[in-house]
Amino acid sequence: MAFQEKSAWIMVVALLLGGAFYLNLVSSFSAAIGTLAPPLLPTVIVYTIILIVVAVIGHILIGIMTPREANEPLDERERRIFSKASSFSGYVLGLGVIVSLGHYLILQDGDLLFYSVFASLMIAQIAEYLCRIALYRFGAL
């Protein structure tokens, strides 16, 4: 498995863990107050810290296992994979933002707008890394 594919798997795990933590926190807080909890900066900070910690530890581990590959620049196929995955992720994010804005126009709920845009960002990032993995494994470029 290529270093960059391992890296993508780590990021998928980090994003899913961070996302699960965030979703769990918001849903339990919302259940406690009986309505959708407003977005809070500390929860976003903790989400970001989880993401960074998992990503850094994961990359250190794969860097130790394959130090030579870790220091190699992307080759021409990898650059194409990254470019395609980034483009796909952009569409996912764009779609999420459009849906969120449409939702806001109908419901006029700023909290929900924050959560839906934030979720779009998370989903777009996960989609980017999954797309990279798929292209590494099955892509015909």
Add this chain to the structure above:
Amino acid sequence: MGRRLPITNQVRTLRERAGGMTQAQLADAIGVTRQTVIAIEQGRYSPSLESAFRIAREFGVGLEDVFGWQE
């Protein structure tokens, strides 16, 4: 995603003819990762013209001896 590309190649055969050159050795020689060489051999990646020339030069053959076109 699983489609095959119209460009065929003889990279694997040429590697075997070149004294069993490994995929990693070829990858180092042409400046790509081993996974890219694997993808080229499996017909899942069409290398750039520059890499195609590098591969051909590595085996001391012409470009058309390495790559072909299959509709």
